[in-house]
Amino acid sequence: MKKNNYDTRARSPWTKIDAGKTVEIYPNTKKLNGTITIPGSKSLTNRALIMSALANGKSEINGILKSDDSYWCIDSIKKLGVNVEVNDHTVHMVGKSGMWNSGKLYIGAAGTIARFLPGALAITEGLWEIKASERMSKRPVAPLIEALNGIGADIEYMKNSGYYPLSIKGKGLKGGEISLSGKISSQFISGLLIASPYAKEPVTINITDYIVQHSYVLLTLKLMEQFGAHVEYDNTLKKIIVHPSNYLAQNIDLEADASTACYFLALAALTNGRIRIDNLSYETQQPDIKMVNVFEKMGCKVTRGKSFIELEGASKLKGGFEISMREMSDQTLTLAAIAPFTDDPITIRDVAHIRHHESNRISVICDSLSKMGIEVDEFEDGLKVYPGNPKPALLDSYDDHRVAMSLALIGSKVEGIKITDPGCVSKTCPNYFELLKSLGMNIRLL
Numbered sequence: 482m483k484k485n486n487y488d489t490r491a492r493s494p495w496t497k498i499d500a501g502k503t504v505e506i507y508p509n510t511k512k513l514n515g516t517i518t519i520p521g522s523k524s525l526t527n528r529a530l531i532m533s534a535l536a537n538g539k540s541e542i543n544g545i546l547k548s549d550d551s552y553w554c555i556d557s558i559k560k561l562g563v564n565v566e567v568n569d570h571t572v573h574m575v576g577k578s579g580m581w582n583s584g585k586l587y588i589g590a591a592g593t594i595a596r597f598l599p600g601a602l603a604i605t606e607g608l609w610e611i612k613a614s615e616r617m618s619k620r621p622v623a624p625l626i627e628a629l630n631g632i633g634a635d636i637e638y639m640k641n642s643g644y645y646p647l648s649i650k651g652k653g654l655k656g657g658e659i660s661l662s663g664k665i666s667s668q669f670i671s672g673l674l675i676a677s678p679y680a681k682e683p684v685t686i687n688i689t690d691y692i693v694q695h696s697y698v699l700l701t702l703k704l705m706e707q708f709g710a711h712v713e714y715d716n717t718l719k720k721i722i723v724h725p726s727n728y729l730a731q732n733i734d735l736e737a738d739a740s741t742a743c744y745f746l747a748l749a750a751l752t753n754g755r756i757r758i759d760n761l762s763y764e765t766q767q768p769d770i771k772m773v774n775v776f777e778k779m780g781c782k783v784t785r786g787k788s789f790i791e792l793e794g795a796s797k798l799k800g801g802f803e804i805s806m807r808e809m810s811d812q813t814l815t816l817a818a819i820a821p822f823t824d825d826p827i828t829i830r831d832v833a834h835i836r837h838h839e840s841n842r843i844s845v846i847c848d849s850l851s852k853m854g855i856e857v858d859e860f861e862d863g864l865k866v867y868p869g870n871p872k873p874a875l876l877d878s879y880d881d882h883r884v885a886m887s888l889a890l891i892g893s894k895v896e897g898i899k900i901t902d903p904g905c906v907s908k909t910c911p912n913y914f915e916l917l918k919s920l921g922m923n924i925r926l927l
């Protein structure tokens with residue numbers, strides 16, 4: 482398979498590792514024990530930033546993630562003419578109810594901006610061109626753009642039909658009833674929802690099939706409600722109605738990123754150690770928190786505190802199950818990376834949509850595990866991983882933060898794991914390798 486070249490333009494000033502380095506990870510003979518604080522949630526940060534920009538007045542957002550994805554979101558919002566101040570992990574912003582400046586925007590590799598910003602721009606008058614990273618320009622957006630155009634937007638593809646770059650002629654949204662598929666990305670629905678309060682008439686969204694990762698849409702709806710929107714839905718999310726309103730400026734505290742937390746819990750699982758995440762609760766709406774139930778199934782002990790999660794590993798992890806990862810598919814690679822160390826094969830299903838993420842994740846993880854001598858079966862919608870002893874290897878991160886973060890876990894058990902371009906972790910966790918080091922992992926940048 483052809484390797485992805487890394488796209489250095491998408492790396493932000495919040496990146497901590499220069500593009501093109503290689504990281505070498507040595508196993509730690511000890512069990513990994515410790516307590517760590519996880520950076521803010523990418524999903525909540527970019528939702529809160531865009532809703533605050535749409536609101537009228539001064540918002541304060543505490544606990545933001547500082548990564549490439551949030552950097553490009555803030556950069557775009559500033560270019561729209563919104564006053565944004567970032568102090569440490571707090572953002573102060575004076576929202577302008579969508580009175581944006583026209584112009585050219587660049588959104589890096591962030592699916593959240595790519596799918597949330599077009600609707601937010603289309604609510605008002607103006608002209609924009611939005612460019613994205615090479616990979617983001619190959620990830621689908623057509624169902625979202627068709628839906629937005631269906632409620633009155635005027636958005637065109639500047640190069641290839643169905644893909645970024647986009648040109649947006651803002652003239653306000655009419656509203657109305659629209660049908661939309663959720664089986665490629667839940668972000669299409671979230672993107673349509675975020676803009677919908679600003680339409681002249683109510684927007685009714687009918688989901689024609691199912692929503693992959695439907696909890697991310699719930700996360701959007703809950704935050705919209707927190708910002709004062711009036712929405713009607715039930716937990717099936719088959720039909721959602723958004724009534725006209727304006728977001729109200731907020732003072733909010735964001736949660737830690739549950740997807741990032743899972744890599745550290747996986748480390749405790751793998752090394753039979755004990756790791757506590759001191760700033761995340763099991764009560765979060767973020768779907769990846771459910772990965773702790775999978776760790777339990779594998780023999781780990783989980784403590785669900787009021788404001789922490791702790792995981793204690795097992796001397797031998799249990800495999801021997803098939804699991805649908807559709808509702809927490811960002812954790813597919815984490816599970817696949819620890820699967821060789823279990824006692825029986827693990828089959829992961831229902832994640833065909835992750836072939837459209839930062840890399841073709843199913844084929845990339847199968848290739849990476851095969852490279853280490855691990856037997857895998859690749860399916861259209863998932864993979865089966867067999868137990869084995871991974872061999873030392875030079876692995877490619879494919880410019881995909883989750884590929885790099887997951888493969889690094891194997892380095893806690895196997896001598897001689899090297900990963901190219903580890904800097905790609907800055908998409909969601911620029912200090913990933915520093916956090917691993919703080920827990921006692923041996924990390925060397927070459």
Ligand SMILES: O=C(O)C1=C[C@@H](OP(=O)(O)O)[C@@H](O)[C@H](O)C1
Pocket residue numbers: 523524525592593665666667668671693694697810811834
């Ligand atoms: O809305 C969000 O914040 C996200 C939705 C999911 O994307 P898809 O629904 O496109 O798979 C998830 O994989 C991504 O990391 C974050």
Ligand SMILES: C=C(OP(=O)(O)O)C(=O)O
Pocket residue numbers: 590591592593811838839883909
């Ligand atoms: C799919 C992901 O990101 P994005 O928000 O770019 O879709 C991810 O973080 O795994």
